[in-house]
Amino acid sequence: xPVLSVRGVTKEFPGHRAVDDVSFDVEQGQLFALLGPSGCGxxxxxxxxxxxxTPDAGEISVNGAPITHLPPYERRVxxxxxxxxxxxxxxxxxxxxxxxxxxxxxxxxxxAILDLVQMGHKASSRPTQLxxxxxxxxxxxxSLVLAPDVLLLDEPLAALDPNLRKQVRGELKAxxxxxxxxxxxxxxxxxxxxxxxxxxxxMNAGRLEQVGPPEELYVRPRTRFVAGFLGAxxxxxxxxxxxxxxRVSRDGDLGRESIVTAITFLGNCVHVEAELAVGVKIxxxxxRLQSDFQKGDRIRxxxxxxxxxRPEA
Amino acid sequence: xxxxxxxxxxxxxxxxLLFAAPMVIVVAYSLLTRGAYxxxxxxWTWENYARLLDPLYGEIVLKSFWIAALSTALCLVLGFPLxxxxxxxxxxxxxxxxxxxxxxxxxxxxxxxAWMFLLRDTGLINTIxxxxxxxxxxxxxxxxxxAVVLGLVYGYLPFMVLPIYAVLERxxxxxxxxxxxxxxxxxxxxxxxxxxxxxxxxxxxxxxxFVPCLGAYLTPDLMGGGxxxxxxxxxxxQFTTARDWPFGAALSIVLMAIVMALxxxxxxxxxxxEGGLL
Numbered sequence: 001x002p003v004l005s006v007r008g009v010t011k012e013f014p015g016h017r018a019v020d021d022v023s024f025d026v027e028q029g030q031l032f033a034l035l036g037p038s039g040c041g042x043x044x045x046x047x048x049x050x051x052x053x054t055p056d057a058g059e060i061s062v063n064g065a066p067i068t069h070l071p072p073y074e075r076r077v078x079x080x081x082x083x084x085x086x087x088x089x090x091x092x093x094x095x096x097x098x099x100x101x102x103x104x105x106x107x108x109x110x111x112a113i114l115d116l117v118q119m120g121h122k123a124s125s126r127p128t129q130l131x132x133x134x135x136x137x138x139x140x141x142x143s144l145v146l147a148p149d150v151l152l153l154d155e156p157l158a159a160l161d162p163n164l165r166k167q168v169r170g171e172l173k174a175x176x177x178x179x180x181x182x183x184x185x186x187x188x189x190x191x192x193x194x195x196x197x198x199x200x201x202x203m204n205a206g207r208l209e210q211v212g213p214p215e216e217l218y219v220r221p222r223t224r225f226v227a228g229f230l231g232a233x234x235x236x237x238x239x240x241x242x243x244x245x246x247r248v249s250r251d252g253d254l255g256r257e258s259i260v261t262a263i264t265f266l267g268n269c270v271h272v273e274a275e276l277a278v279g280v281k282i283x284x285x286x287x288r289l290q291s292d293f294q295k296g297d298r299i300r301x302x303x304x305x306x307x308x309x310r311p312e313a
Numbered sequence: 314x315x316x317x318x319x320x321x322x323x324x325x326x327x328x329x330l331l332f333a334a335p336m337v338i339v340v341a342y343s344l345l346t347r348g349a350y351x352x353x354x355x356x357w358t359w360e361n362y363a364r365l366l367d368p369l370y371g372e373i374v375l376k377s378f379w380i381a382a383l384s385t386a387l388c389l390v391l392g393f394p395l396x397x398x399x400x401x402x403x404x405x406x407x408x409x410x411x412x413x414x415x416x417x418x419x420x421x422x423x424x425x426x427a428w429m430f431l432l433r434d435t436g437l438i439n440t441i442x443x444x445x446x447x448x449x450x451x452x453x454x455x456x457x458x459x460a461v462v463l464g465l466v467y468g469y470l471p472f473m474v475l476p477i478y479a480v481l482e483r484x485x486x487x488x489x490x491x492x493x494x495x496x497x498x499x500x501x502x503x504x505x506x507x508x509x510x511x512x513x514x515x516x517x518x519x520x521x522x523f524v525p526c527l528g529a530y531l532t533p534d535l536m537g538g539g540x541x542x543x544x545x546x547x548x549x550x551q552f553t554t555a556r557d558w559p560f561g562a563a564l565s566i567v568l569m570a571i572v573m574a575l576x577x578x579x580x581x582x583x584x585x586x587e588g589g590l591l
Contacts, residue, residue, distance in 0.1 A: 102496030
């Protein structure tokens with residue numbers, strides 16, 4: 001049985017349907033990412049699971065028990081907010097203790113959980129004295145100490161310094177693995193979702209486009225939207241090919257003949273833009289060290305059939 | 314001379330002329346002797362302060378503190394939920410704020426008379442209750458301490474609501490959701506998150522209500538009917554009917570000293586906590 005089940009959930013706001021008939025399951029112990037552009041309804045979905053919004057239709061259940069109409073304080077689901085929402089009048093330790101007095105059996109002691117997130121030494125600091133990363137760790141401890149069935153994370157890396165984000169990705173995932181708590185994370189960053197999640201669900205305009213393991217979504221997108229949102233795509237005669245799957249050579253008789261129209265240097269790789277026929281362009285991503293092409297060169301481009309993407313919609 | 318000096322000059326001159334100078338005069342008067350027909354003259358004396366040791370004045374001061382504290386507490390109890398409601402309102406915020414400040418559009422005196430019209434023996438409330446046969450005798454609604462407190466609470470409630478509203482308005486709504494998310498029921502959210510964070514506003518509002526209530530003379534005079542004498546009325550009397558300016562000045566100085574001492578203590582206490590008083 002999935003730990004979290006969302007069935008046909010719909011939410012209307014005045015003037016638009018924010019979430020439209022969304023269904024998915026999250027398995028116990030997974031790191032599940034809800035991915036989509038801003039305004040796609042992913043945050044509203046998260047807020048309905050947390051209990052801050054009520055669906056107009058559909059059902060949400062945790063461990064088989066419906067929670068759709070329970071208030072937030074009666075759900076065994078906790079949230080790490082985008083700005084962490086630490087109580088400014090309480091110390092780090094008091095923030096972690098906040099939820100403990102409300103009739104829940106804590107799985108960890110406050111000290112153990114503070115040590116787990118490496119904040120033991122700052123237990124008596126106030127939120128204003130903490131850095132972004134430290135605030136996030138206190139917010140995680142504050143939720144994890146209650147041993148939630150599902151931990152919801154709303155854009156957990158968005159408020160962090162960009163050069164800290166990659167490091168925190170790994171830390172978050174390690175924390176999830178160590179605690180065994182099911183994480184449901186909302187993000188608009190496809191690299192974040194692909195690198196961290198066990199399962200990714202892509203949302204667009206209120207609808208769920210596709211759910212699956214990161215690699216499956218990247219390689220076998222079911223819709224053009226998913227293909228394009230997860231990475232760059234060349235669309236040729238209705239077939240999608242990712243730039244890094246395109247092979248290039250100067251001679252031979254493989255593939256199709258084309259003319260280089262532009263070269264873009266990107267550091268570790270080079271984008272070779274070529275014209276296959278009038279108006280049909282293709283971008284090929286090749287390692288910097290293998291590129292000695294010039295604008296105007298005649299080249300041949302090809303790709304393996306298994307790298308072709310054929311979305312249904 | 315720097316531009317800073319010239320820009321500050323008008324306000325400095327104004328403060329010196331209209332605030333510092335009168336203060337010096339009041340202090341001087343409090344140390345002079347009452348003239349035969351009012352006014353004041355030499356010799357210099359501590360006599361006016363010595364008279365304050367009369368237990369009668371102690372009682373009046375105590376009662377004034379009690380009435381002001383009670384009014385402040387009632388304003389707090391009434392004002393906090395109102396401020397919270399306005400701050401959390403999804404729409405019509407401007408309307409609610411407008412209604413809170415609406416009374417300021419007419420004079421306080423006129424509004425006090427309106428209350429008297431409502432509360433007196435032949436007033437609206439008693440007339441209706443008598444007409445309905447619910448009571449046989451008019452209820453004593455006016456000319457007592459309760460009427461004074463009512464008048465003060467009515468008059469100063471906006472000064473409590475507005476500073477609390479200003480604090481709650483800036484409160485991060487995610488904090489309230491976080492508290493609920495962690496298991497707190499709505500009233501527990503208010504007690505453990507909203508009230509602690511609203512403290513600076515509550516402190517500011519309490520000062521803004523308490524200080525004028527302590528020195529109030531119009532409301533106790535009109536709605537207390539002279540039976541409810543407070544320190545403000547005693548001071549007023551010294552400058553009018555009693556014609557004892559030096560004693561009135563001494564009373565004013567002592568009242569001001571007490572208020573400033575209290576504020577200083579409150580300020581020091583709240584400095585220790587987060588945020589400070591204002």
